[in-house]
Amino acid sequence: MPGPSGNRARGTSQPWLFAAVLFAVVVALAAGLLTRGWYVLPTRVTTPISPSQPSPSKNGAAPGSPVVSMSTDxxxxxxxxxxxxALQTYFNSINEGSYTDWLRAVTTDRAEDKTRAQWKQEYRSTKDGSITVYRIERAGPGSLRVLLSFTSAQNPxxxxxxxxxxxxxxxxxxxxxxxxxxxxLDSGQAGASPQHDQC
Incomplete structure:
Protein backbone atom coordinates (compact mmCIF):
# COMPACT_ATOMS: atom_id res chain seq x y z
CA MET A 1 0.00 0.00 0.00
CA PRO A 2 1.55 3.33 -0.99
CA GLY A 3 2.20 5.87 1.71
CA PRO A 4 0.93 9.45 1.79
CA SER A 5 4.01 10.70 -0.02
CA GLY A 6 3.37 8.22 -2.88
CA ASN A 7 -0.21 9.47 -3.36
CA ARG A 8 0.91 13.08 -3.33
CA ALA A 9 3.61 12.45 -5.94
CA ARG A 10 1.17 10.66 -8.27
CA GLY A 11 -1.40 13.42 -7.84
CA THR A 12 1.02 16.15 -8.87
CA SER A 13 2.45 14.33 -11.91
CA GLN A 14 -0.92 13.42 -13.50
CA PRO A 15 -2.06 16.96 -14.55
CA TRP A 16 1.38 17.65 -16.02
CA LEU A 17 1.28 14.41 -18.05
CA PHE A 18 -2.26 15.13 -19.27
CA ALA A 19 -1.29 18.66 -20.37
CA ALA A 20 1.77 17.32 -22.24
CA VAL A 21 -0.31 14.68 -24.07
CA LEU A 22 -3.01 17.22 -24.95
CA PHE A 23 -0.39 19.62 -26.30
CA ALA A 24 1.15 16.85 -28.44
CA VAL A 25 -2.27 15.91 -29.87
CA VAL A 26 -3.10 19.54 -30.75
CA VAL A 27 0.29 20.02 -32.45
CA ALA A 28 -0.14 16.77 -34.42
CA LEU A 29 -3.62 17.79 -35.60
CA ALA A 30 -2.45 21.25 -36.65
CA ALA A 31 0.52 19.76 -38.54
CA GLY A 32 -1.77 17.27 -40.24
CA LEU A 33 -4.15 20.01 -41.44
CA LEU A 34 -1.27 22.10 -42.76
CA THR A 35 0.33 19.24 -44.70
CA ARG A 36 -3.08 18.21 -46.05
CA GLY A 37 -3.44 21.72 -47.47
CA TRP A 38 -0.02 21.46 -49.11
CA TYR A 39 -0.32 18.01 -50.64
CA VAL A 40 -4.00 17.54 -51.50
CA LEU A 41 -4.98 19.00 -54.85
CA PRO A 42 -8.06 21.23 -54.69
CA THR A 43 -11.24 19.55 -55.93
CA ARG A 44 -12.91 21.08 -58.93
CA VAL A 45 -16.16 22.87 -58.17
CA THR A 46 -18.84 21.63 -60.53
CA THR A 47 -21.68 23.83 -59.33
CA PRO A 48 -22.19 26.60 -61.90
CA ILE A 49 -22.12 30.25 -60.95
CA SER A 50 -25.49 31.57 -59.84
CA PRO A 51 -27.33 33.78 -62.31
CA SER A 52 -26.87 36.85 -60.11
CA GLN A 53 -23.07 36.69 -60.31
CA PRO A 54 -21.05 37.81 -63.31
CA SER A 55 -19.15 35.26 -65.32
CA PRO A 56 -15.47 35.07 -64.35
CA SER A 57 -14.28 35.66 -67.91
CA LYS A 58 -14.60 39.07 -69.48
CA ASN A 59 -14.84 39.33 -73.24
CA GLY A 60 -11.68 37.31 -74.06
CA ALA A 61 -13.29 33.95 -74.79
CA ALA A 62 -16.85 35.20 -75.30
CA PRO A 63 -19.31 33.74 -75.82
CA GLY A 64 -17.78 30.56 -74.32
CA SER A 65 -18.60 26.90 -74.88
CA PRO A 66 -21.71 26.22 -76.99
CA VAL A 67 -22.48 23.06 -74.97
CA VAL A 68 -25.50 23.34 -72.67
CA SER A 69 -24.61 22.54 -69.06
CA MET A 70 -26.97 21.82 -66.18
CA SER A 71 -26.93 22.55 -62.47
CA THR A 72 -27.35 19.52 -60.22
CA ASP A 73 -30.93 20.61 -59.53
CA ALA A 86 -34.08 20.88 -76.95
CA LEU A 87 -31.93 23.79 -75.80
CA GLN A 88 -28.86 22.31 -77.47
CA THR A 89 -30.74 22.10 -80.78
CA TYR A 90 -31.99 25.66 -80.26
CA PHE A 91 -28.58 27.19 -79.57
CA ASN A 92 -26.86 25.10 -82.25
CA SER A 93 -29.38 26.41 -84.79
CA ILE A 94 -28.48 30.01 -83.91
CA ASN A 95 -24.73 29.36 -83.90
CA GLU A 96 -24.90 27.54 -87.23
CA GLY A 97 -27.46 29.86 -88.84
CA SER A 98 -29.95 27.03 -89.45
CA TYR A 99 -33.56 28.18 -89.47
CA THR A 100 -34.65 24.60 -90.22
CA ASP A 101 -33.03 23.31 -87.03
CA TRP A 102 -34.50 26.24 -85.08
CA LEU A 103 -37.98 25.16 -86.24
CA ARG A 104 -37.33 21.70 -84.75
CA ALA A 105 -36.58 23.24 -81.32
CA VAL A 106 -39.57 25.58 -81.02
CA THR A 107 -43.35 25.15 -80.87
CA THR A 108 -45.59 25.88 -83.83
CA ASP A 109 -46.82 29.05 -82.09
CA ARG A 110 -43.29 30.36 -81.67
CA ALA A 111 -42.32 29.42 -85.23
CA GLU A 112 -45.25 31.48 -86.55
CA ASP A 113 -43.78 34.59 -84.88
CA LYS A 114 -40.75 34.67 -87.22
CA THR A 115 -40.34 34.11 -90.92
CA ARG A 116 -37.09 32.69 -92.25
CA ALA A 117 -36.05 36.16 -93.48
CA GLN A 118 -36.76 37.77 -90.07
CA TRP A 119 -34.90 35.02 -88.25
CA LYS A 120 -31.87 35.22 -90.56
CA GLN A 121 -31.75 39.00 -90.11
CA GLU A 122 -32.08 38.83 -86.33
CA TYR A 123 -29.40 36.17 -85.77
CA ARG A 124 -27.06 36.89 -88.70
CA SER A 125 -24.03 37.65 -86.53
CA THR A 126 -25.02 36.00 -83.24
CA LYS A 127 -22.98 33.32 -81.48
CA ASP A 128 -24.21 31.96 -78.15
CA GLY A 129 -22.26 30.14 -75.45
CA SER A 130 -21.68 29.70 -71.70
CA ILE A 131 -25.17 28.20 -71.51
CA THR A 132 -26.21 26.96 -68.08
CA VAL A 133 -29.63 25.69 -67.01
CA TYR A 134 -30.22 26.37 -63.31
CA ARG A 135 -33.79 25.30 -62.65
CA ILE A 136 -36.73 23.56 -64.33
CA GLU A 137 -40.23 23.97 -62.90
CA ARG A 138 -43.65 22.70 -63.85
CA ALA A 139 -45.87 25.58 -64.94
CA GLY A 140 -49.01 23.54 -65.57
CA PRO A 141 -50.07 20.52 -67.59
CA GLY A 142 -47.69 20.13 -70.52
CA SER A 143 -45.67 23.23 -69.71
CA LEU A 144 -42.39 24.10 -67.98
CA ARG A 145 -40.43 27.19 -67.00
CA VAL A 146 -36.67 26.93 -67.46
CA LEU A 147 -34.26 29.35 -65.76
CA LEU A 148 -30.96 29.68 -67.61
CA SER A 149 -28.15 32.05 -68.44
CA PHE A 150 -26.04 32.39 -71.57
CA THR A 151 -23.69 34.80 -73.30
CA SER A 152 -24.23 36.16 -76.79
CA ALA A 153 -21.62 37.78 -78.99
CA GLN A 154 -22.84 39.74 -82.00
CA ASN A 155 -22.30 42.81 -84.10
CA PRO A 156 -23.65 45.66 -81.93
CA LEU A 185 -39.36 26.34 -76.55
CA ASP A 186 -42.66 28.17 -76.52
CA SER A 187 -43.66 31.79 -76.91
CA GLY A 188 -45.18 33.59 -73.96
CA GLN A 189 -44.70 36.01 -71.09
CA ALA A 190 -42.06 33.95 -69.25
CA GLY A 191 -39.40 34.79 -71.81
CA ALA A 192 -40.58 38.33 -72.49
CA SER A 193 -38.49 40.24 -69.90
CA PRO A 194 -34.93 38.88 -69.83
CA GLN A 195 -32.27 40.42 -67.62
CA HIS A 196 -28.98 41.29 -69.27
CA ASP A 197 -25.72 43.08 -68.72
CA GLN A 198 -22.65 43.84 -70.76
CA CYS A 199 -19.82 41.30 -70.65
Missing part, protein backbone atom coordinates in the same frame (compact mmCIF):
# COMPACT_ATOMS: atom_id res chain seq x y z
CA UNK A 74 -31.85 20.94 -63.22
CA UNK A 75 -30.14 17.68 -64.19
CA UNK A 76 -32.14 15.83 -61.52
CA UNK A 77 -35.47 16.99 -62.95
CA UNK A 78 -37.38 14.15 -64.68
CA UNK A 79 -37.42 16.15 -67.93
CA UNK A 80 -33.89 17.53 -67.54
CA UNK A 81 -32.28 15.52 -70.34
CA UNK A 82 -35.05 16.31 -72.84
CA UNK A 83 -34.97 20.02 -71.98
CA UNK A 84 -31.18 20.06 -72.38
CA UNK A 85 -31.47 18.37 -75.80
CA UNK A 157 -26.04 46.62 -84.72
CA UNK A 158 -27.69 43.18 -84.33
CA UNK A 159 -28.00 43.52 -80.53
CA UNK A 160 -31.22 44.86 -78.96
CA UNK A 161 -31.74 48.49 -79.95
CA UNK A 162 -31.75 49.58 -76.30
CA UNK A 163 -28.63 47.55 -75.46
CA UNK A 164 -26.24 47.70 -78.45
CA UNK A 165 -23.22 45.78 -77.16
CA UNK A 166 -20.94 43.22 -78.73
CA UNK A 167 -21.09 40.86 -75.75
CA UNK A 168 -24.18 40.42 -73.57
CA UNK A 169 -24.77 38.12 -70.63
CA UNK A 170 -28.42 37.03 -70.43
CA UNK A 171 -30.52 35.61 -67.57
CA UNK A 172 -33.86 34.38 -68.84
CA UNK A 173 -36.81 32.18 -68.05
CA UNK A 174 -37.86 30.27 -71.16
CA UNK A 175 -41.33 28.74 -71.39
CA UNK A 176 -41.47 25.17 -72.71
CA UNK A 177 -44.48 23.29 -74.00
CA UNK A 178 -45.02 19.63 -74.77
CA UNK A 179 -45.78 19.30 -78.48
CA UNK A 180 -46.18 15.91 -80.16
CA UNK A 181 -44.45 14.28 -77.19
CA UNK A 182 -41.39 16.59 -77.26
CA UNK A 183 -40.45 19.55 -75.08
CA UNK A 184 -40.04 22.67 -77.22
Missing amino acids: AAAHPDGARVRD RDAPADFPYQCIRWRVVYPFALERGEWK
Whole structure:
Protein backbone atom coordinates (compact mmCIF):
# COMPACT_ATOMS: atom_id res chain seq x y z
CA MET A 1 0.00 0.00 0.00
CA PRO A 2 1.55 3.33 -0.99
CA GLY A 3 2.20 5.87 1.71
CA PRO A 4 0.93 9.45 1.79
CA SER A 5 4.01 10.70 -0.02
CA GLY A 6 3.37 8.22 -2.88
CA ASN A 7 -0.21 9.47 -3.36
CA ARG A 8 0.91 13.08 -3.33
CA ALA A 9 3.61 12.45 -5.94
CA ARG A 10 1.17 10.66 -8.27
CA GLY A 11 -1.40 13.42 -7.84
CA THR A 12 1.02 16.15 -8.87
CA SER A 13 2.45 14.33 -11.91
CA GLN A 14 -0.92 13.42 -13.50
CA PRO A 15 -2.06 16.96 -14.55
CA TRP A 16 1.38 17.65 -16.02
CA LEU A 17 1.28 14.41 -18.05
CA PHE A 18 -2.26 15.13 -19.27
CA ALA A 19 -1.29 18.66 -20.37
CA ALA A 20 1.77 17.32 -22.24
CA VAL A 21 -0.31 14.68 -24.07
CA LEU A 22 -3.01 17.22 -24.95
CA PHE A 23 -0.39 19.62 -26.30
CA ALA A 24 1.15 16.85 -28.44
CA VAL A 25 -2.27 15.91 -29.87
CA VAL A 26 -3.10 19.54 -30.75
CA VAL A 27 0.29 20.02 -32.45
CA ALA A 28 -0.14 16.77 -34.42
CA LEU A 29 -3.62 17.79 -35.60
CA ALA A 30 -2.45 21.25 -36.65
CA ALA A 31 0.52 19.76 -38.54
CA GLY A 32 -1.77 17.27 -40.24
CA LEU A 33 -4.15 20.01 -41.44
CA LEU A 34 -1.27 22.10 -42.76
CA THR A 35 0.33 19.24 -44.70
CA ARG A 36 -3.08 18.21 -46.05
CA GLY A 37 -3.44 21.72 -47.47
CA TRP A 38 -0.02 21.46 -49.11
CA TYR A 39 -0.32 18.01 -50.64
CA VAL A 40 -4.00 17.54 -51.50
CA LEU A 41 -4.98 19.00 -54.85
CA PRO A 42 -8.06 21.23 -54.69
CA THR A 43 -11.24 19.55 -55.93
CA ARG A 44 -12.91 21.08 -58.93
CA VAL A 45 -16.16 22.87 -58.17
CA THR A 46 -18.84 21.63 -60.53
CA THR A 47 -21.68 23.83 -59.33
CA PRO A 48 -22.19 26.60 -61.90
CA ILE A 49 -22.12 30.25 -60.95
CA SER A 50 -25.49 31.57 -59.84
CA PRO A 51 -27.33 33.78 -62.31
CA SER A 52 -26.87 36.85 -60.11
CA GLN A 53 -23.07 36.69 -60.31
CA PRO A 54 -21.05 37.81 -63.31
CA SER A 55 -19.15 35.26 -65.32
CA PRO A 56 -15.47 35.07 -64.35
CA SER A 57 -14.28 35.66 -67.91
CA LYS A 58 -14.60 39.07 -69.48
CA ASN A 59 -14.84 39.33 -73.24
CA GLY A 60 -11.68 37.31 -74.06
CA ALA A 61 -13.29 33.95 -74.79
CA ALA A 62 -16.85 35.20 -75.30
CA PRO A 63 -19.31 33.74 -75.82
CA GLY A 64 -17.78 30.56 -74.32
CA SER A 65 -18.60 26.90 -74.88
CA PRO A 66 -21.71 26.22 -76.99
CA VAL A 67 -22.48 23.06 -74.97
CA VAL A 68 -25.50 23.34 -72.67
CA SER A 69 -24.61 22.54 -69.06
CA MET A 70 -26.97 21.82 -66.18
CA SER A 71 -26.93 22.55 -62.47
CA THR A 72 -27.35 19.52 -60.22
CA ASP A 73 -30.93 20.61 -59.53
CA ALA A 74 -31.85 20.94 -63.22
CA ALA A 75 -30.14 17.68 -64.19
CA ALA A 76 -32.14 15.83 -61.52
CA HIS A 77 -35.47 16.99 -62.95
CA PRO A 78 -37.38 14.15 -64.68
CA ASP A 79 -37.42 16.15 -67.93
CA GLY A 80 -33.89 17.53 -67.54
CA ALA A 81 -32.28 15.52 -70.34
CA ARG A 82 -35.05 16.31 -72.84
CA VAL A 83 -34.97 20.02 -71.98
CA ARG A 84 -31.18 20.06 -72.38
CA ASP A 85 -31.47 18.37 -75.80
CA ALA A 86 -34.08 20.88 -76.95
CA LEU A 87 -31.93 23.79 -75.80
CA GLN A 88 -28.86 22.31 -77.47
CA THR A 89 -30.74 22.10 -80.78
CA TYR A 90 -31.99 25.66 -80.26
CA PHE A 91 -28.58 27.19 -79.57
CA ASN A 92 -26.86 25.10 -82.25
CA SER A 93 -29.38 26.41 -84.79
CA ILE A 94 -28.48 30.01 -83.91
CA ASN A 95 -24.73 29.36 -83.90
CA GLU A 96 -24.90 27.54 -87.23
CA GLY A 97 -27.46 29.86 -88.84
CA SER A 98 -29.95 27.03 -89.45
CA TYR A 99 -33.56 28.18 -89.47
CA THR A 100 -34.65 24.60 -90.22
CA ASP A 101 -33.03 23.31 -87.03
CA TRP A 102 -34.50 26.24 -85.08
CA LEU A 103 -37.98 25.16 -86.24
CA ARG A 104 -37.33 21.70 -84.75
CA ALA A 105 -36.58 23.24 -81.32
CA VAL A 106 -39.57 25.58 -81.02
CA THR A 107 -43.35 25.15 -80.87
CA THR A 108 -45.59 25.88 -83.83
CA ASP A 109 -46.82 29.05 -82.09
CA ARG A 110 -43.29 30.36 -81.67
CA ALA A 111 -42.32 29.42 -85.23
CA GLU A 112 -45.25 31.48 -86.55
CA ASP A 113 -43.78 34.59 -84.88
CA LYS A 114 -40.75 34.67 -87.22
CA THR A 115 -40.34 34.11 -90.92
CA ARG A 116 -37.09 32.69 -92.25
CA ALA A 117 -36.05 36.16 -93.48
CA GLN A 118 -36.76 37.77 -90.07
CA TRP A 119 -34.90 35.02 -88.25
CA LYS A 120 -31.87 35.22 -90.56
CA GLN A 121 -31.75 39.00 -90.11
CA GLU A 122 -32.08 38.83 -86.33
CA TYR A 123 -29.40 36.17 -85.77
CA ARG A 124 -27.06 36.89 -88.70
CA SER A 125 -24.03 37.65 -86.53
CA THR A 126 -25.02 36.00 -83.24
CA LYS A 127 -22.98 33.32 -81.48
CA ASP A 128 -24.21 31.96 -78.15
CA GLY A 129 -22.26 30.14 -75.45
CA SER A 130 -21.68 29.70 -71.70
CA ILE A 131 -25.17 28.20 -71.51
CA THR A 132 -26.21 26.96 -68.08
CA VAL A 133 -29.63 25.69 -67.01
CA TYR A 134 -30.22 26.37 -63.31
CA ARG A 135 -33.79 25.30 -62.65
CA ILE A 136 -36.73 23.56 -64.33
CA GLU A 137 -40.23 23.97 -62.90
CA ARG A 138 -43.65 22.70 -63.85
CA ALA A 139 -45.87 25.58 -64.94
CA GLY A 140 -49.01 23.54 -65.57
CA PRO A 141 -50.07 20.52 -67.59
CA GLY A 142 -47.69 20.13 -70.52
CA SER A 143 -45.67 23.23 -69.71
CA LEU A 144 -42.39 24.10 -67.98
CA ARG A 145 -40.43 27.19 -67.00
CA VAL A 146 -36.67 26.93 -67.46
CA LEU A 147 -34.26 29.35 -65.76
CA LEU A 148 -30.96 29.68 -67.61
CA SER A 149 -28.15 32.05 -68.44
CA PHE A 150 -26.04 32.39 -71.57
CA THR A 151 -23.69 34.80 -73.30
CA SER A 152 -24.23 36.16 -76.79
CA ALA A 153 -21.62 37.78 -78.99
CA GLN A 154 -22.84 39.74 -82.00
CA ASN A 155 -22.30 42.81 -84.10
CA PRO A 156 -23.65 45.66 -81.93
CA ARG A 157 -26.04 46.62 -84.72
CA ASP A 158 -27.69 43.18 -84.33
CA ALA A 159 -28.00 43.52 -80.53
CA PRO A 160 -31.22 44.86 -78.96
CA ALA A 161 -31.74 48.49 -79.95
CA ASP A 162 -31.75 49.58 -76.30
CA PHE A 163 -28.63 47.55 -75.46
CA PRO A 164 -26.24 47.70 -78.45
CA TYR A 165 -23.22 45.78 -77.16
CA GLN A 166 -20.94 43.22 -78.73
CA CYS A 167 -21.09 40.86 -75.75
CA ILE A 168 -24.18 40.42 -73.57
CA ARG A 169 -24.77 38.12 -70.63
CA TRP A 170 -28.42 37.03 -70.43
CA ARG A 171 -30.52 35.61 -67.57
CA VAL A 172 -33.86 34.38 -68.84
CA VAL A 173 -36.81 32.18 -68.05
CA TYR A 174 -37.86 30.27 -71.16
CA PRO A 175 -41.33 28.74 -71.39
CA PHE A 176 -41.47 25.17 -72.71
CA ALA A 177 -44.48 23.29 -74.00
CA LEU A 178 -45.02 19.63 -74.77
CA GLU A 179 -45.78 19.30 -78.48
CA ARG A 180 -46.18 15.91 -80.16
CA GLY A 181 -44.45 14.28 -77.19
CA GLU A 182 -41.39 16.59 -77.26
CA TRP A 183 -40.45 19.55 -75.08
CA LYS A 184 -40.04 22.67 -77.22
CA LEU A 185 -39.36 26.34 -76.55
CA ASP A 186 -42.66 28.17 -76.52
CA SER A 187 -43.66 31.79 -76.91
CA GLY A 188 -45.18 33.59 -73.96
CA GLN A 189 -44.70 36.01 -71.09
CA ALA A 190 -42.06 33.95 -69.25
CA GLY A 191 -39.40 34.79 -71.81
CA ALA A 192 -40.58 38.33 -72.49
CA SER A 193 -38.49 40.24 -69.90
CA PRO A 194 -34.93 38.88 -69.83
CA GLN A 195 -32.27 40.42 -67.62
CA HIS A 196 -28.98 41.29 -69.27
CA ASP A 197 -25.72 43.08 -68.72
CA GLN A 198 -22.65 43.84 -70.76
CA CYS A 199 -19.82 41.30 -70.65
